[in-house]
Amino acid sequence: MNDLDTILSVIENPTRRRILMALVREPHYPLQLSKELGVSQQAIMKNLDILEKNGLVESRKESSDRGPVKMVYRPTSEFTLTIDMRNGLFRATLSMPASVDDAQENRDMEFDEVRETLSEIDRQISEFDRLREEMIERRNRMMSSFMHGPIASELGYLERSIIYGMLNSPEHDASEVSREMGLRDDTTTKVVNDIENKCKDPKRVMRNE
Amino acid sequence: MNDLDTILSVIENPTRRRILMALVREPHYPLQLSKELGVSQQAIMKNLDILEKNGLVESRKESSDRGPVKMVYRPTSEFTLTIDMRNGLFRATLSMPASVDDAQENRDMEFDEVRETLSEIDRQISEFDRLREEMIERRNRMMSSFMHGPIASELGYLERSIIYGMLNSPEHDASEVSREMGLRDDTTTKVVNDIENKCKDPKRVMRNE
Numbered sequence: 379m380n381d382l383d384t385i386l387s388v389i390e391n392p393t394r395r396r397i398l399m400a401l402v403r404e405p406h407y408p409l410q411l412s413k414e415l416g417v418s419q420q421a422i423m424k425n426l427d428i429l430e431k432n433g434l435v436e437s438r439k440e441s442s443d444r445g446p447v448k449m450v451y452r453p454t455s456e457f458t459l460t461i462d463m464r465n466g467l468f469r470a471t472l473s474m475p476a477s478v479d480d481a482q483e484n485r486d487m488e489f490d491e492v493r494e495t496l497s498e499i500d501r502q503i504s505e506f507d508r509l510r511e512e513m514i515e516r517r518n519r520m521m522s523s524f525m526h527g528p529i530a531s532e533l534g535y536l537e538r539s540i541i542y543g544m545l546n547s548p549e550h551d552a553s554e555v556s557r558e559m560g561l562r563d564d565t566t567t568k569v570v571n572d573i574e575n576k577c578k579d580p581k582r583v584m585r586n587e
Numbered sequence: 588m589n590d591l592d593t594i595l596s597v598i599e600n601p602t603r604r605r606i607l608m609a610l611v612r613e614p615h616y617p618l619q620l621s622k623e624l625g626v627s628q629q630a631i632m633k634n635l636d637i638l639e640k641n642g643l644v645e646s647r648k649e650s651s652d653r654g655p656v657k658m659v660y661r662p663t664s665e666f667t668l669t670i671d672m673r674n675g676l677f678r679a680t681l682s683m684p685a686s687v688d689d690a691q692e693n694r695d696m697e698f699d700e701v702r703e704t705l706s707e708i709d710r711q712i713s714e715f716d717r718l719r720e721e722m723i724e725r726r727n728r729m730m731s732s733f734m735h736g737p738i739a740s741e742l743g744y745l746e747r748s749i750i751y752g753m754l755n756s757p758e759h760d761a762s763e764v765s766r767e768m769g770l771r772d773d774t775t776t777k778v779v780n781d782i783e784n785k786c787k788d789p790k791r792v793m794r795n796e
Protein backbone atom coordinates (compact mmCIF):
# COMPACT_ATOMS: atom_id res chain seq x y z
CA MET A 379 0.00 0.00 0.00
CA ASN A 380 2.65 2.50 1.09
CA ASP A 381 5.81 2.78 -0.92
CA LEU A 382 8.79 5.03 -0.40
CA ASP A 383 7.86 7.37 -3.29
CA THR A 384 4.35 7.91 -1.95
CA ILE A 385 5.41 8.40 1.65
CA LEU A 386 8.12 10.92 0.73
CA SER A 387 5.77 12.89 -1.48
CA VAL A 388 3.18 13.02 1.32
CA ILE A 389 5.41 13.84 4.28
CA GLU A 390 7.58 16.41 2.51
CA ASN A 391 4.82 18.89 3.38
CA PRO A 392 5.42 20.43 6.85
CA THR A 393 1.71 20.90 7.61
CA ARG A 394 1.05 17.24 6.88
CA ARG A 395 3.91 16.29 9.19
CA ARG A 396 2.39 18.46 11.93
CA ILE A 397 -1.00 16.83 11.38
CA LEU A 398 0.55 13.36 11.71
CA MET A 399 2.36 14.45 14.85
CA ALA A 400 -0.97 15.41 16.40
CA LEU A 401 -2.80 12.30 15.16
CA VAL A 402 -0.27 9.82 16.54
CA ARG A 403 -0.91 11.40 19.94
CA GLU A 404 -4.65 10.85 19.66
CA PRO A 405 -7.43 10.93 17.04
CA HIS A 406 -8.57 14.45 16.14
CA TYR A 407 -11.37 16.01 14.19
CA PRO A 408 -10.56 18.74 11.66
CA LEU A 409 -11.67 21.71 13.79
CA GLN A 410 -9.49 20.47 16.64
CA LEU A 411 -6.48 20.19 14.32
CA SER A 412 -7.16 23.62 12.92
CA LYS A 413 -7.08 25.13 16.43
CA GLU A 414 -4.15 23.01 17.60
CA LEU A 415 -1.94 23.87 14.61
CA GLY A 416 -3.18 27.39 13.92
CA VAL A 417 -3.96 26.48 10.31
CA SER A 418 -7.22 27.17 8.44
CA GLN A 419 -9.80 24.37 8.43
CA GLN A 420 -9.71 24.44 4.65
CA ALA A 421 -5.97 23.71 4.59
CA ILE A 422 -6.42 21.02 7.23
CA MET A 423 -9.16 19.34 5.18
CA LYS A 424 -7.09 19.45 2.00
CA ASN A 425 -4.13 17.85 3.70
CA LEU A 426 -6.19 15.25 5.57
CA ASP A 427 -7.62 14.30 2.20
CA ILE A 428 -4.16 13.76 0.75
CA LEU A 429 -3.09 11.79 3.83
CA GLU A 430 -6.19 9.59 3.61
CA LYS A 431 -5.99 8.99 -0.17
CA ASN A 432 -2.39 7.85 0.32
CA GLY A 433 -3.23 5.48 3.14
CA LEU A 434 -1.56 7.29 6.03
CA VAL A 435 -4.72 8.14 7.96
CA GLU A 436 -8.34 6.99 8.05
CA SER A 437 -11.53 8.79 9.02
CA ARG A 438 -14.53 7.56 10.91
CA LYS A 439 -17.84 9.18 11.64
CA GLU A 440 -18.36 9.77 15.31
CA SER A 441 -21.62 10.96 16.79
CA SER A 442 -21.55 13.24 19.80
CA ASP A 443 -24.22 14.12 22.37
CA ARG A 444 -24.39 17.69 21.23
CA GLY A 445 -23.81 18.93 17.71
CA PRO A 446 -23.68 17.08 14.42
CA VAL A 447 -21.76 13.91 13.50
CA LYS A 448 -18.02 14.58 13.27
CA MET A 449 -15.32 12.96 11.18
CA VAL A 450 -12.50 11.73 13.38
CA TYR A 451 -9.07 11.02 11.88
CA ARG A 452 -6.47 8.56 13.09
CA PRO A 453 -3.14 7.31 11.68
CA THR A 454 -3.07 3.93 9.94
CA SER A 455 0.47 3.63 8.63
CA GLU A 456 3.54 2.53 10.55
CA PHE A 457 7.01 2.75 9.07
CA THR A 458 10.61 3.82 9.46
CA LEU A 459 12.05 5.61 6.47
CA THR A 460 15.79 6.21 6.23
CA ILE A 461 17.77 8.14 3.64
CA ASP A 462 21.55 7.89 3.77
CA MET A 463 23.35 10.36 1.57
CA ARG A 464 27.13 10.51 1.43
CA ASN A 465 29.57 11.45 -1.25
CA GLY A 466 29.77 7.83 -2.44
CA LEU A 467 26.51 6.39 -1.14
CA PHE A 468 22.81 7.05 -1.64
CA ARG A 469 20.37 4.71 -0.01
CA ALA A 470 16.68 5.06 0.67
CA THR A 471 15.02 2.36 2.75
CA LEU A 472 11.52 1.88 4.03
CA SER A 473 10.70 -0.69 6.68
CA MET A 474 7.38 -1.56 8.21
CA PRO A 475 7.49 -2.78 11.80
CA ALA A 476 6.60 -6.41 12.32
CA SER A 477 3.30 -6.52 14.17
CA VAL A 478 4.18 -7.17 17.76
CA ASP A 479 1.82 -8.54 20.32
CA ASP A 480 0.31 -5.73 22.28
CA ALA A 481 2.09 -6.51 25.53
CA GLN A 482 1.36 -4.07 28.30
CA GLU A 483 4.73 -2.56 29.06
CA ASN A 484 4.00 -0.63 32.20
CA ARG A 485 2.58 -2.52 35.10
CA ASP A 486 2.03 -0.01 37.85
CA MET A 487 4.88 2.32 37.08
CA GLU A 488 4.93 5.81 38.45
CA PHE A 489 5.19 8.73 36.08
CA ASP A 490 8.85 9.35 36.92
CA GLU A 491 9.70 5.73 36.31
CA VAL A 492 7.99 5.77 32.92
CA ARG A 493 9.95 8.90 32.01
CA GLU A 494 13.21 7.37 33.18
CA THR A 495 12.62 4.19 31.22
CA LEU A 496 11.74 6.18 28.08
CA SER A 497 14.83 8.26 28.58
CA GLU A 498 16.95 5.11 28.85
CA ILE A 499 15.32 3.73 25.69
CA ASP A 500 16.12 6.99 23.89
CA ARG A 501 19.75 6.70 24.95
CA GLN A 502 19.86 3.20 23.51
CA ILE A 503 18.24 4.35 20.25
CA SER A 504 20.90 7.09 19.97
CA GLU A 505 23.59 4.52 20.61
CA PHE A 506 22.27 2.25 17.83
CA ASP A 507 22.08 5.30 15.55
CA ARG A 508 25.69 6.10 16.35
CA LEU A 509 26.89 2.54 15.72
CA ARG A 510 24.93 2.41 12.47
CA GLU A 511 26.46 5.75 11.48
CA GLU A 512 29.95 4.36 12.04
CA MET A 513 29.19 1.38 9.81
CA ILE A 514 27.74 3.61 7.08
CA GLU A 515 30.91 5.71 7.19
CA ARG A 516 33.08 2.62 7.02
CA ARG A 517 31.08 1.29 4.10
CA ASN A 518 31.33 4.59 2.29
CA ARG A 519 35.08 4.91 2.88
CA MET A 520 35.70 1.39 1.70
CA MET A 521 33.67 1.79 -1.49
CA SER A 522 35.09 5.23 -2.24
CA SER A 523 38.67 4.17 -1.82
CA PHE A 524 38.15 1.22 -4.14
CA MET A 525 36.35 3.39 -6.72
CA HIS A 526 39.08 6.04 -6.55
CA GLY A 527 41.88 3.51 -6.28
CA PRO A 528 44.44 2.74 -9.00
CA ILE A 529 42.45 -0.13 -10.55
CA ALA A 530 38.96 1.32 -10.90
CA SER A 531 40.25 4.69 -12.06
CA GLU A 532 41.62 3.10 -15.23
CA LEU A 533 38.14 1.96 -16.23
CA GLY A 534 35.65 3.64 -18.55
CA TYR A 535 32.26 5.00 -17.51
CA LEU A 536 30.22 1.82 -18.05
CA GLU A 537 32.84 -0.36 -16.38
CA ARG A 538 32.95 1.95 -13.34
CA SER A 539 29.13 1.83 -13.11
CA ILE A 540 29.21 -1.95 -13.13
CA ILE A 541 31.91 -2.17 -10.46
CA TYR A 542 30.00 0.35 -8.35
CA GLY A 543 26.84 -1.72 -8.82
CA MET A 544 28.66 -4.87 -7.70
CA LEU A 545 30.03 -3.12 -4.60
CA ASN A 546 26.73 -1.44 -3.81
CA SER A 547 24.88 -4.78 -3.79
CA PRO A 548 27.56 -7.07 -2.40
CA GLU A 549 24.98 -9.78 -1.70
CA HIS A 550 24.00 -10.02 -5.35
CA ASP A 551 25.87 -11.96 -8.02
CA ALA A 552 26.82 -10.63 -11.44
CA SER A 553 23.57 -11.68 -13.11
CA GLU A 554 21.40 -10.06 -10.43
CA VAL A 555 23.41 -6.84 -10.73
CA SER A 556 23.06 -7.02 -14.52
CA ARG A 557 19.31 -7.22 -14.15
CA GLU A 558 19.26 -4.28 -11.71
CA MET A 559 21.27 -2.22 -14.19
CA GLY A 560 19.47 -3.39 -17.33
CA LEU A 561 22.64 -4.90 -18.81
CA ARG A 562 23.49 -8.19 -20.45
CA ASP A 563 24.99 -10.84 -18.18
CA ASP A 564 28.14 -11.27 -20.24
CA THR A 565 28.92 -7.53 -20.20
CA THR A 566 28.93 -7.56 -16.40
CA THR A 567 30.80 -10.85 -16.12
CA LYS A 568 33.55 -9.63 -18.45
CA VAL A 569 34.08 -6.42 -16.46
CA VAL A 570 34.10 -8.31 -13.16
CA ASN A 571 36.61 -10.84 -14.48
CA ASP A 572 38.85 -8.06 -15.75
CA ILE A 573 38.83 -6.29 -12.40
CA GLU A 574 39.48 -9.54 -10.55
CA ASN A 575 42.49 -10.21 -12.74
CA LYS A 576 43.80 -6.69 -12.31
CA CYS A 577 43.49 -7.04 -8.53
CA LYS A 578 45.57 -10.22 -8.71
CA ASP A 579 48.14 -8.73 -11.06
CA PRO A 580 51.53 -8.79 -9.28
CA LYS A 581 52.62 -5.70 -11.24
CA ARG A 582 49.99 -3.68 -9.44
CA VAL A 583 51.37 -4.66 -6.05
CA MET A 584 54.81 -3.59 -7.18
CA ARG A 585 53.48 -0.28 -8.50
CA ASN A 586 51.97 0.43 -5.11
CA GLU A 587 55.15 -0.36 -3.23
CA MET B 588 22.61 25.12 5.39
CA ASN B 589 20.53 21.96 5.05
CA ASP B 590 17.56 21.46 7.29
CA LEU B 591 15.07 18.64 7.41
CA ASP B 592 12.31 20.65 5.69
CA THR B 593 14.55 21.58 2.79
CA ILE B 594 16.01 18.13 2.33
CA LEU B 595 12.60 16.46 2.38
CA SER B 596 11.16 18.92 -0.13
CA VAL B 597 14.12 18.35 -2.45
CA ILE B 598 14.42 14.55 -2.28
CA GLU B 599 10.71 13.81 -2.44
CA ASN B 600 11.12 14.08 -6.23
CA PRO B 601 12.09 10.68 -7.72
CA THR B 602 14.12 12.19 -10.58
CA ARG B 603 16.17 14.22 -8.12
CA ARG B 604 16.81 11.06 -6.09
CA ARG B 605 17.97 9.28 -9.26
CA ILE B 606 20.27 12.21 -10.07
CA LEU B 607 21.79 12.05 -6.58
CA MET B 608 22.23 8.30 -6.91
CA ALA B 609 24.27 8.86 -10.07
CA LEU B 610 26.26 11.79 -8.66
CA VAL B 611 27.37 9.99 -5.49
CA ARG B 612 28.88 7.35 -7.80
CA GLU B 613 30.87 9.97 -9.71
CA PRO B 614 30.54 13.55 -10.97
CA HIS B 615 28.41 13.88 -14.11
CA TYR B 616 27.64 16.56 -16.65
CA PRO B 617 24.00 17.16 -17.60
CA LEU B 618 24.10 15.35 -20.99
CA GLN B 619 25.57 12.29 -19.30
CA LEU B 620 22.79 12.30 -16.67
CA SER B 621 20.19 12.74 -19.36
CA LYS B 622 21.46 9.62 -21.19
CA GLU B 623 22.02 7.63 -18.00
CA LEU B 624 18.56 8.27 -16.58
CA GLY B 625 16.60 8.50 -19.83
CA VAL B 626 15.25 11.92 -18.87
CA SER B 627 15.26 15.05 -21.09
CA GLN B 628 18.20 17.43 -20.64
CA GLN B 629 15.72 20.18 -19.82
CA ALA B 630 14.29 18.19 -16.89
CA ILE B 631 17.80 17.29 -15.73
CA MET B 632 18.84 20.97 -15.80
CA LYS B 633 15.76 22.06 -13.89
CA ASN B 634 16.34 19.48 -11.17
CA LEU B 635 20.09 20.10 -10.96
CA ASP B 636 19.25 23.74 -10.45
CA ILE B 637 16.94 22.91 -7.53
CA LEU B 638 19.55 20.57 -6.04
CA GLU B 639 22.24 23.24 -6.34
CA LYS B 640 20.12 26.09 -4.96
CA ASN B 641 19.35 23.92 -1.94
CA GLY B 642 22.97 23.03 -1.31
CA LEU B 643 22.88 19.34 -2.19
CA VAL B 644 25.14 19.54 -5.23
CA GLU B 645 27.65 21.97 -6.70
CA SER B 646 28.76 22.61 -10.26
CA ARG B 647 32.17 23.37 -11.67
CA LYS B 648 33.29 24.33 -15.15
CA GLU B 649 35.51 21.72 -16.69
CA SER B 650 37.33 22.20 -19.98
CA SER B 651 37.82 19.23 -22.25
CA ASP B 652 40.20 18.66 -25.15
CA ARG B 653 37.42 18.59 -27.68
CA GLY B 654 34.17 20.49 -27.50
CA PRO B 655 33.16 23.40 -25.30
CA VAL B 656 33.55 23.86 -21.55
CA LYS B 657 31.15 21.61 -19.63
CA MET B 658 29.49 22.04 -16.24
CA VAL B 659 30.22 19.08 -14.00
CA TYR B 660 28.02 18.36 -10.98
CA ARG B 661 28.99 16.62 -7.77
CA PRO B 662 27.21 16.06 -4.43
CA THR B 663 28.08 18.32 -1.50
CA SER B 664 25.71 17.29 1.26
CA GLU B 665 26.07 14.35 3.63
CA PHE B 666 23.30 13.30 5.97
CA THR B 667 21.13 10.55 7.36
CA LEU B 668 17.46 11.38 7.57
CA THR B 669 15.11 9.16 9.54
CA ILE B 670 11.34 9.32 9.91
CA ASP B 671 9.71 7.05 12.46
CA MET B 672 5.96 6.87 12.24
CA ARG B 673 3.92 4.68 14.53
CA ASN B 674 0.45 4.91 15.94
CA GLY B 675 1.78 6.74 19.02
CA LEU B 676 5.07 8.17 17.75
CA PHE B 677 6.18 10.56 15.03
CA ARG B 678 9.81 11.50 14.88
CA ALA B 679 11.85 13.11 12.16
CA THR B 680 15.59 13.34 12.67
CA LEU B 681 18.41 14.62 10.53
CA SER B 682 22.02 13.90 11.37
CA MET B 683 25.14 15.00 9.60
CA PRO B 684 28.08 12.62 9.83
CA ALA B 685 31.03 13.83 11.85
CA SER B 686 33.89 14.42 9.48
CA VAL B 687 36.11 11.40 9.79
CA ASP B 688 39.71 11.30 8.73
CA ASP B 689 40.00 9.90 5.25
CA ALA B 690 41.69 6.66 6.27
CA GLN B 691 42.32 4.30 3.40
CA GLU B 692 40.25 1.24 4.25
CA ASN B 693 41.46 -1.20 1.67
CA ARG B 694 45.12 -1.96 1.55
CA ASP B 695 45.62 -4.45 -1.24
CA MET B 696 42.31 -6.24 -1.01
CA GLU B 697 41.07 -8.30 -3.87
CA PHE B 698 37.68 -7.54 -5.39
CA ASP B 699 36.04 -10.54 -3.72
CA GLU B 700 37.40 -9.52 -0.35
CA VAL B 701 36.08 -5.98 -0.73
CA ARG B 702 32.67 -7.38 -1.63
CA GLU B 703 32.72 -9.77 1.31
CA THR B 704 33.67 -7.01 3.74
CA LEU B 705 30.95 -4.74 2.36
CA SER B 706 28.47 -7.57 2.67
CA GLU B 707 29.49 -8.11 6.29
CA ILE B 708 29.13 -4.36 6.97
CA ASP B 709 25.65 -4.46 5.42
CA ARG B 710 24.70 -7.33 7.70
CA GLN B 711 25.82 -5.28 10.69
CA ILE B 712 23.89 -2.23 9.51
CA SER B 713 20.76 -4.42 9.19
CA GLU B 714 21.36 -5.74 12.68
CA PHE B 715 21.60 -2.21 14.14
CA ASP B 716 18.46 -1.29 12.21
CA ARG B 717 16.70 -4.30 13.73
CA LEU B 718 17.83 -3.47 17.28
CA ARG B 719 16.82 0.17 16.81
CA GLU B 720 13.44 -1.01 15.51
CA GLU B 721 12.91 -3.11 18.63
CA MET B 722 13.66 -0.11 20.83
CA ILE B 723 11.32 2.14 18.83
CA GLU B 724 8.57 -0.47 19.25
CA ARG B 725 9.24 -0.74 22.97
CA ARG B 726 9.18 3.03 23.30
CA ASN B 727 5.93 3.25 21.38
CA ARG B 728 4.24 0.48 23.38
CA MET B 729 5.32 2.03 26.65
CA MET B 730 4.05 5.50 25.74
CA SER B 731 0.83 4.18 24.23
CA SER B 732 -0.04 2.03 27.19
CA PHE B 733 0.51 4.96 29.55
CA MET B 734 -1.52 7.31 27.35
CA HIS B 735 -4.35 4.77 27.06
CA GLY B 736 -4.05 3.62 30.65
CA PRO B 737 -6.55 4.34 33.43
CA ILE B 738 -4.85 7.53 34.64
CA ALA B 739 -4.21 9.45 31.43
CA SER B 740 -7.59 8.56 29.98
CA GLU B 741 -9.32 10.56 32.74
CA LEU B 742 -7.55 13.72 31.58
CA GLY B 743 -8.81 16.46 29.27
CA TYR B 744 -7.31 17.31 25.89
CA LEU B 745 -4.74 19.88 27.08
CA GLU B 746 -3.65 17.70 30.01
CA ARG B 747 -3.16 14.70 27.71
CA SER B 748 -1.09 16.85 25.33
CA ILE B 749 1.13 17.93 28.22
CA ILE B 750 1.62 14.39 29.51
CA TYR B 751 2.38 13.23 25.98
CA GLY B 752 4.88 16.08 25.62
CA MET B 753 6.58 15.09 28.88
CA LEU B 754 6.83 11.45 27.78
CA ASN B 755 7.92 12.34 24.27
CA SER B 756 10.85 14.41 25.57
CA PRO B 757 11.80 12.45 28.69
CA GLU B 758 15.14 14.26 28.92
CA HIS B 759 13.43 17.65 29.25
CA ASP B 760 12.01 19.09 32.44
CA ALA B 761 8.58 20.68 32.80
CA SER B 762 9.74 24.17 31.88
CA GLU B 763 11.53 23.00 28.73
CA VAL B 764 8.45 21.06 27.67
CA SER B 765 6.31 24.16 28.38
CA ARG B 766 8.52 26.18 26.06
CA GLU B 767 8.30 23.54 23.34
CA MET B 768 4.53 23.56 23.60
CA GLY B 769 4.11 27.31 24.00
CA LEU B 770 2.52 26.98 27.43
CA ARG B 771 3.05 28.67 30.77
CA ASP B 772 5.32 26.85 33.20
CA ASP B 773 2.72 26.63 35.95
CA THR B 774 0.13 25.02 33.66
CA THR B 775 2.54 22.19 32.89
CA THR B 776 3.77 21.84 36.47
CA LYS B 777 0.22 21.57 37.78
CA VAL B 778 -0.71 18.81 35.31
CA VAL B 779 2.49 16.91 36.03
CA ASN B 780 1.93 17.13 39.80
CA ASP B 781 -1.63 15.91 39.39
CA ILE B 782 -0.56 12.91 37.35
CA GLU B 783 2.24 12.10 39.78
CA ASN B 784 -0.23 12.13 42.65
CA LYS B 785 -2.71 9.98 40.78
CA CYS B 786 0.05 7.45 40.04
CA LYS B 787 0.81 7.26 43.75
CA ASP B 788 -2.85 7.07 44.75
CA PRO B 789 -3.36 3.71 46.55
CA LYS B 790 -7.00 3.64 45.38
CA ARG B 791 -5.76 3.25 41.80
CA VAL B 792 -3.78 0.18 42.73
CA MET B 793 -6.85 -1.30 44.38
CA ARG B 794 -8.99 -0.51 41.35
CA ASN B 795 -6.55 -2.36 39.14
CA GLU B 796 -6.52 -5.45 41.30
